[in-house]
Amino acid sequence: MAVTDEAITKIKDMLISGELSAGDRLPPEKELSEKLGLSRSSLREAVKALEIIKVLDVRRGDGTYVTSLEPKLLTEAMTFIVDLHQDESILEIFEVRRILEPAAAAIAAGRITTEEIAGLRATMENIDDSTSVEQLVDHDLVFHQLITSAANNAYLSSVLDGLSSGTVRARIWRGLTQEKAVDRTLSEHGAIIEALERGDAELAKALLTVHISGVEHWLRQAL
Amino acid sequence: MAVTDEAITKIKDMLISGELSAGDRLPPEKELSEKLGLSRSSLREAVKALEIIKVLDVRRGDGTYVTSLEPKLLTEAMTFIVDLHQDESILEIFEVRRILEPAAAAIAAGRITTEEIAGLRATMENIDDSTSVEQLVDHDLVFHQLITSAANNAYLSSVLDGLSSGTVRARIWRGLTQEKAVDRTLSEHGAIIEALERGDAELAKALLTVHISGVEHWLRQAL
DNA sequence: GTCAGTCTAATGGTCGGATGTTTATTTGCT
DNA sequence: AGCAAATAAACATCCGACCATTAGACTGAC
Incomplete structure (x- = not known):
């Protein structure tokens, strides 16, 4: 599996396990990329994918947050x-x-x-x-x-x-x-x-x- | 709107308009990024997002294709x-x-x-x-x-x-x-x-x- | 003390290029 | 013709630099 897909899975797991909850803020891209062991570029692809399906909410200049995760x-x-x-x-x-x-x-x-x-x-x-x-x-x-x-x-x-x-x-x-x-x-x-x-x-x-x-x-x- | 989101919209429009159809192969990343006027990095984020929701099928070493687009x-x-x-x-x-x-x-x-x-x-x-x-x-x-x-x-x-x-x-x-x-x-x-x-x-x-x-x-x- | 405005540091957004990996195709030999 | 090696094309990944925006701290006037 590609590193980007791994990152998506890992973030998803963090959500399912409760390590991340609705409204939580993710670590900065640089930090998170190091934690997950991949480059910032690849991590950004993962984040973008999760943003498209409204799992993450990325706010420029602020940070990346977990959405409400409502069925909506x-x-x-x-x-x-x-x-x-x-x-x-x-x-x-x-x-x-x-x-x-x-x-x-x-x-x-x-x-x-x-x-x-x-x-x-x-x-x-x-x-x-x-x-x-x-x-x-x-x-x-x-x-x-x-x-x-x-x-x-x-x-x-x-x-x-x-x-x-x-x-x-x-x-x-x-x-x-x-x-x-x-x-x-x-x-x-x-x-x-x-x-x-x-x-x-x-x-x-x-x-x-x-x-x-x-x-x-x-x-x-x-x- | 961010360039990546624009790219997603443009690709989606190409699908709706029929410029791209199920099974079609997209231009190489380098070429497509130039055509859409953004860097390859940013385009890749867009492609990744579309891949996650099964609109595009990326085959390493081969190319990127439009999926069957079936309701499945x-x-x-x-x-x-x-x-x-x-x-x-x-x-x-x-x-x-x-x-x-x-x-x-x-x-x-x-x-x-x-x-x-x-x-x-x-x-x-x-x-x-x-x-x-x-x-x-x-x-x-x-x-x-x-x-x-x-x-x-x-x-x-x-x-x-x-x-x-x-x-x-x-x-x-x-x-x-x-x-x-x-x-x-x-x-x-x-x-x-x-x-x-x-x-x-x-x-x-x-x-x-x-x-x-x-x-x-x-x-x-x-x- | 309070408020408004300013400044700054943090953070995401974008880019270009270098290099690795996989796959399909071509080439050349038998 | 058929197989194998070489080649080319395409995606995968990473890095580093710089831009744009935002939140929050800071500063100064009142």
């Missing part, structure tokens, strides 16, 4: 990869979303707070079929994130957020706008909010299945 | 991250698995082939409650992977595989062995195979929900 960091790593193959396999991604999001909504229905409901309602304000695509994408992003986060499972949220990257969303809403299907989509969002507010898990689940399947169907014929 | 590469990226926080949040991860795996089994029930059934049966051979923990973990890993792959959705498989890393599995089976719960777990596996063979999606789904919930319950009290 799964999202960015996934988004990076999902972005790379959006064309062929969007449908497979939607199949996964169609499994997870209704389940998330069902869980959310049982524990969603009035504040969260209010947050969902807020995303619907000032939105109609004459709103710009960018705003629609923003609304859509926040809407779905609020629901999944109401399910109170950070991994669930991370995976779902990672699977639905912004680039894909933008393409879809552009298409929906052209086909004048914005109204219907927005009214589906409204119905979902009502079901969640009533705590109707079954209905919320069904509505989300229908909602995602609808977009999926549109996508299928658009490809 | 999501797994390793996820495993890396999931391994880092197994303790606190295993239960959240299990909640996600409990949503996805039964759904995967239901899909699989409708399209699983006799060869795949035979493959599942094969994992049960030579396995009983006197088998070593390592072998049990191997069996378990292959068993669940076969089911998810029978669902024929590469993203679904990748996400599930990523969520259930080997380290967690090992801990669980060690526990199950101590509690003499191996028998029950294995018989559950057998029942799942039969349901899949009969194409009974509802039963397969229910069995997997029960199966995962059982492990989840054991985990909850073990923590």
Whole structure:
């Protein structure tokens, strides 16, 4: 194994063993490279790799720190990869979303707070079929994130957020706008909010299945 | 933005735009660094980062290639991250698995082939409650992977595989062995195979929900 | 004493080049 | 044609120098 990969493994082990914890600061590059027995150049490659997947947070002029290590960091790593193959396999991604999001909504229905409901309602304000695509994408992003986060499972949220990257969303809403299907989509969002507010898990689940399947169907014929 | 991060973005853009495709070979480091306007050292950091998340495949003495970019590469990226926080949040991860795996089994029930059934049966051979923990973990890993792959959705498989890393599995089976719960777990596996063979999606789904919930319950009290 | 501004040391960011190691290819011999 | 050695290409690693940024210490005015 290359020294750089060894360094990655060693740092990872230090995290797993607890020698390094969330928020801790790593020794300076020079010092750490000597400790791990490799050059600063090679160590930097290792640190860069860990920074990309959000395990380390490098602050120039300050130092290198261990991130919060929250499940949230799964999202960015996934988004990076999902972005790379959006064309062929969007449908497979939607199949996964169609499994997870209704389940998330069902869980959310049982524990969603009035504040969260209010947050969902807020995303619907000032939105109609004459709103710009960018705003629609923003609304859509926040809407779905609020629901999944109401399910109170950070991994669930991370995976779902990672699977639905912004680039894909933008393409879809552009298409929906052209086909004048914005109204219907927005009214589906409204119905979902009502079901969640009533705590109707079954209905919320069904509505989300229908909602995602609808977009999926549109996508299928658009490809 | 640092030059290294710019380089990562540029390479990513080359992939999205199609200038680089799966299997393509990148220019040599020296040449590419000149083209992108940065030093070889900095470029190497970028390449290393992309290698870690399985976007690039670096072959010493040969060259650097774009990987297949299959969804499968999501797994390793996820495993890396999931391994880092197994303790606190295993239960959240299990909640996600409990949503996805039964759904995967239901899909699989409708399209699983006799060869795949035979493959599942094969994992049960030579396995009983006197088998070593390592072998049990191997069996378990292959068993669940076969089911998810029978669902024929590469993203679904990748996400599930990523969520259930080997380290967690090992801990669980060690526990199950101590509690003499191996028998029950294995018989559950057998029942799942039969349901899949009969194409009974509802039963397969229910069995997997029960199966995962059982492990989840054991985990909850073990923590 | 307190605050603002300045200075400095620590730290990461970038670079260029030298050298080692591995692999694929070419060359040359039989 | 086939095998083996030589060669070249490419990545791997290291080193040392210098730049850029930041946090924190310091200083001086009030």
